[in-house]
Amino acid sequence: MSRTLLSRSLYQLQNVSRSNGFFLHNSSTKFKHAVLAAFQPFLQSSRPYANSPQPAASASSVDQAELAKFAAIAESWWDAEGPFKPLHVMNPTRLTFIRSTLCRHFGKDPLSARPFEGLKFVDVGCGGGILSEPLARMGASVTGIDAVEKNIKIAQVHADLDPVASSIEYRCTTAENLVEEQQKFDAVLALEVIEHVANPDGFCKSLSALTKPDGATIISTINRSMRAYATAVVVAEYILHWLPKGTHEWSSFLTPEELVLLLQRSSISVEEMAGFAYDPLTGQWSLDDDIGVNFIAFGTKINE
Amino acid sequence: MSRLIASRRLASNICVSKLSARTFCNDASAKLNNVPNSSQFNKELEDEQGFTNDVPQYDIAIVGGGMVGIALASSLASMPLTKQLSIAIIDSNPALTNGASIKKDDPPDPRVSTVTPATISLFKGIGAWQYVEQHRHAYFDRMQVWDYTGFGYTRYNARDAGKDVLGCVVENKVLQKSLLSCLQASISVSAGLFFFSTLEMKTEQNKDFKKTIYSTRLSSMSLPTRSSVSAAGDLQSKSLANLAKLELSDGTNLYAKLVVGADGSKSHVRELAGIKTTGWNYSQSAVICTVEHPAENFCAWQRFLPAGPIALLPIGDNFSNIVWTMSPKEAANHKIMNEDDFVKAVNNALDFGYGPHPGSRPFSGDILPSFFRPDVTSSANEGFELPPKVTKLASHRMAFPLSLMHANQYVSRRVALIGDAAHTVHPLAGQGVNMGYGDVASLSNVIADGVAVGSDIGEVTLLKKYEADRKTANIAMMAVLDGFQKAYSVDFGPLNILRAAAFNGANVFAPLKKNIISYASGELRLPFLS
Ligand SMILES: Cc1cc2nc3c(=O)[nH]c(=O)nc-3n(C[C@H](O)[C@H](O)[C@H](O)COP(=O)(O)OP(=O)(O)OC[C@H]3O[C@@H](n4cnc5c(N)ncnc54)[C@H](O)[C@@H]3O)c2cc1C
Ligand SMILES: C[S@@+](CC[C@H](N)C(=O)[O-])C[C@H]1O[C@@H](n2cnc3c(N)ncnc32)[C@H](O)[C@@H]1O
Numbered sequence: 001m002s003r004t005l006l007s008r009s010l011y012q013l014q015n016v017s018r019s020n021g022f023f024l025h026n027s028s029t030k031f032k033h034a035v036l037a038a039f040q041p042f043l044q045s046s047r048p049y050a051n052s053p054q055p056a057a058s059a060s061s062v063d064q065a066e067l068a069k070f071a072a073i074a075e076s077w078w079d080a081e082g083p084f085k086p087l088h089v090m091n092p093t094r095l096t097f098i099r100s101t102l103c104r105h106f107g108k109d110p111l112s113a114r115p116f117e118g119l120k121f122v123d124v125g126c127g128g129g130i131l132s133e134p135l136a137r138m139g140a141s142v143t144g145i146d147a148v149e150k151n152i153k154i155a156q157v158h159a160d161l162d163p164v165a166s167s168i169e170y171r172c173t174t175a176e177n178l179v180e181e182q183q184k185f186d187a188v189l190a191l192e193v194i195e196h197v198a199n200p201d202g203f204c205k206s207l208s209a210l211t212k213p214d215g216a217t218i219i220s221t222i223n224r225s226m227r228a229y230a231t232a233v234v235v236a237e238y239i240l241h242w243l244p245k246g247t248h249e250w251s252s253f254l255t256p257e258e259l260v261l262l263l264q265r266s267s268i269s270v271e272e273m274a275g276f277a278y279d280p281l282t283g284q285w286s287l288d289d290d291i292g293v294n295f296i297a298f299g300t301k302i303n304e
Numbered sequence: 305m306s307r308l309i310a311s312r313r314l315a316s317n318i319c320v321s322k323l324s325a326r327t328f329c330n331d332a333s334a335k336l337n338n339v340p341n342s343s344q345f346n347k348e349l350e351d352e353q354g355f356t357n358d359v360p361q362y363d364i365a366i367v368g369g370g371m372v373g374i375a376l377a378s379s380l381a382s383m384p385l386t387k388q389l390s391i392a393i394i395d396s397n398p399a400l401t402n403g404a405s406i407k408k409d410d411p412p413d414p415r416v417s418t419v420t421p422a423t424i425s426l427f428k429g430i431g432a433w434q435y436v437e438q439h440r441h442a443y444f445d446r447m448q449v450w451d452y453t454g455f456g457y458t459r460y461n462a463r464d465a466g467k468d469v470l471g472c473v474v475e476n477k478v479l480q481k482s483l484l485s486c487l488q489a490s491i492s493v494s495a496g497l498f499f500f501s502t503l504e505m506k507t508e509q510n511k512d513f514k515k516t517i518y519s520t521r522l523s524s525m526s527l528p529t530r531s532s533v534s535a536a537g538d539l540q541s542k543s544l545a546n547l548a549k550l551e552l553s554d555g556t557n558l559y560a561k562l563v564v565g566a567d568g569s570k571s572h573v574r575e576l577a578g579i580k581t582t583g584w585n586y587s588q589s590a591v592i593c594t595v596e597h598p599a600e601n602f603c604a605w606q607r608f609l610p611a612g613p614i615a616l617l618p619i620g621d622n623f624s625n626i627v628w629t630m631s632p633k634e635a636a637n638h639k640i641m642n643e644d645d646f647v648k649a650v651n652n653a654l655d656f657g658y659g660p661h662p663g664s665r666p667f668s669g670d671i672l673p674s675f676f677r678p679d680v681t682s683s684a685n686e687g688f689e690l691p692p693k694v695t696k697l698a699s700h701r702m703a704f705p706l707s708l709m710h711a712n713q714y715v716s717r718r719v720a721l722i723g724d725a726a727h728t729v730h731p732l733a734g735q736g737v738n739m740g741y742g743d744v745a746s747l748s749n750v751i752a753d754g755v756a757v758g759s760d761i762g763e764v765t766l767l768k769k770y771e772a773d774r775k776t777a778n779i780a781m782m783a784v785l786d787g788f789q790k791a792y793s794v795d796f797g798p799l800n801i802l803r804a805a806a807f808n809g810a811n812v813f814a815p816l817k818k819n820i821i822s823y824a825s826g827e828l829r830l831p832f833l834s
Binding site: 091096099133137166 | 384385388389539542543546753754755756757758759760765
């Protein structure tokens with residue numbers, strides 16, 4: 001992605017945040033590295049950039065090597081102290097963001113226990129269902145999809161423990177396949193997935209195609225920021241020793257600007273964005289206006 | 305017979321609430337009409353293959369409908385995010401279901417609580433304070449604390465903390481009844497009949513709103529474990545195995561996502577959840593009763609005697625409540641001595657008994673550091689006063705042993721402890737029930753937060769937030785009260801002088817006093833860390 005594009009999208013992003021009056025309190029940022037450390041399982045393993053040539057926009061978003069990582073630790077999805085601990089701990093915080101943006105967007109009562117009643121959501125890359133279950137409890141009829149069969153099995157077994165969660169429809173498939181089936185949803189969510197897919201561009205197009213007109217899309221991911229870079233540089237340098245010449249992308253992490261741009265090109269206009277801040281004293285996460293490390297974006301479908 | 309009706313209605317409650325979520329409920333309603341008696345009903349509950357969906361399932365089962373347990377139910381019912389939760393309250397106390405009203409003219413019950421402004425605002429939020437105000441209650445704006453050595457005294461005035469009142473004394477039964485009225489106020493008229501063992505309450509806004517009182521006791525409880533869940537066969541028994549199962553002493557079984565132990569200091573829930581406690585007995589007892597005096601009292605009085613404090617708390621009209629701490633042997637004595645002698649003993653303890661009155665002015669400070677000298681705010685220089693003379697005993701006397709107990713954990717998966725089940729304190733500063741109400745406010749907020757983000761409300765990561773919120777606050781309060789208790793149960797000359805000095809210090813050192821008031825009124829959480 002060229003520099004000019006990036007700076008233009010940055011300008012856009014600033015406009016976006018201003019027009020929405022989206023200002024969050026600035027809290028301490030010095031603990032952000034803790035966040036990153038929490039994601040080490042995803043960061044450390046080398047991505048096979050060299051082996052997989054950049055796929056065409058319409059190709060599958062599936063990156064087999066990435067999927068193998070998840071399949072290997074699938075059993076631990078619901079172990080709150082296991083490798084997915086960061087997702088468990090972050091869950092209430094990101095659900096707070098989802099609740100407030102979607103209640104506003106769909107005109108739902110924010111004081112209702114089940115505000116999403118009557119809405120169809122798809123959780124793309126649902127993993128073990130850490131996000132799908134709360135969404136179902138909040139009243140949404142949820143479809144959870146993941147490219148890893150094992151994840152879907154774990155998600156199903158866990159959901160069966162709770163009658164409300166057992167209403168979730170879990171399927172082992174990809175966003176592209178749902179697009180082919182011409183499925184449409186009020187809200188399309190892909191949290192901590194885009195950094196694991198083979199072509200983010202095509203992936204965003206699929207998410208957009210799954211979103212109903214006037215629907216919403218929510219994406220969260222890790223920023224490819226200097227702070228993230230600082231931690232990953234060791235890995236990158238190590239990798240650079242054997243990566244073929246011309247491999248200039250050391251990571252497929254997206255910056256917020258790039259994500260906004262990708263979504264814009266897929267007819268989704270990002271309207272709100274927030275960062276996650278970790279407080280090591282309380283062990284809790286909170287929403288923050290610093291999108292330097294982990295961030296979440298809410299966008300709406302642009303109707304052509 | 306009423307049991308049968310209760311069971312049938314119960315089953316229908318469950319069914320109605322589940323219809324939207326699951327289609328197999330149709331079977332259950334068909335089954336319902338065939339329930340001939342309660343024993344068969346219960347047998348069916350245990351039927352493995354059978355209609356396990358007849359077993360009542362609740363979001364929350366509150367074990368113990370005392371002042372604290374009922375407050376949690378009312379608090380949850382009053383908040384938009386939690387009002388739809390289905391709640392079972394389990395307590396055999398007939399006061400919960402007999403609907404008997406409290407007569408304003410009856411002399412006050414000896415069991416009273418001093419509620420702090422923080423508790424009053426919880427009650428106002430719930431909508432229960434208006435009911436308290438319809439009954440006997442006594443606000444007080446002054447407090448005098450002194451001791452038998454004649455060396456020191458201190459007076460607190462609500463004015464010093466910029467407040468109207470320091471607290472309010474209310475009979476325990478009034479607190480409980482007011483909270484209960486609040487729950488009942490939300491029964492819509494269309495809900496119709498009122499069952500003695502099962503109250504079904506519906507709000508106008510939300511037909512799913514459901515609160516049920518089981519007039520029985522908890523006999524055992526099983527909590528989900530990894531193996532119990534995986535051992536369960538079909539889907540339905542798996543989802544049941546994932547809940548807490550309660551067995552009640554009348555044979556009823558029920559399931560809940562969250563069991564709240566509000567069953568007092570000897571909590572059965574705590575024991576069944578395997579939560580250990582730390583604590584000790586004080587080898588002291590308290591004698592409590594209601595007394596009468598010639599004029600109305602607006603001040604809370606507390607005098608420290610060699611064996612422990614005696615408190616005279618206003619309870620409205622010409623009545624006050626006595627809480628008198630002494631050795632168990634003395635307590636037994638004071639409980640049975642004839643009334644005239646008891647009244648004499650009380651007057652003696654509140655006047656010249658055991659030692660002289662403190663000087664007519666607060667201590668003027670020769671041996672105290674200069675910063676303890678009286679500053680010249682008028683309220684800090686209020687003179688020592690004598691409490692009203694007691695003329696008559698107005699209730700029976702009760703004696704109970706005192707102890708300090710703290711649960712090592714407040715929560716585990718699907719279990720949370722509140723009130724005396726989590727902590728029991730010396731009644732010295734009237735903080736016992738206020739700590740419980742602090743728990744109620746915190747736990748209901750944590751549950752509301754959990755509902756807002758679609759959490760399983762019995763999940764331990766959620767419940768830990770309640771524990772983190774309350775444990776530090778409660779331990780700080782307990783340490784202070786225990787420290788007080790220890791300082792006043794040892795009769796060493798020098799120590800007495802020190803504590804008298806501390807009293808004087810408190811009396812003359814306005815900012816410190818303000819802190820003490822804020823702390824005693826439940827506003828300051830950690831007096832010594834803030
Ligand atoms: C005599 C006395 C005077 C006090 N004075 C004051 C004061 O002035 N100020 C103050 O703040 N505090 C005071 N306290 C402390 C205060 O009363 C307690 O903190 C308060 O009662 C705690 O309320 P609770 O609801 O947690 O427990 P409790 O009031 O003990 O209620 C527990 C309830 O659980 C029920 N129960 C128990 N076991 C089971 C079971 N297995 N199944 C079903 N139900 C069960 C019981 O029937 C009871 O209704 C005093 C305490 C006593 C004993
Ligand atoms: C970090 S996990 C996030 C899980 C879940 N969204 C959450 O936030 O709790 C990423 C998940 O995306 C899935 N995934 C990766 N690439 C995918 C693709 N192309 N299509 C569908 N799922 C994919 C992985 O199998 C994994 O379960």
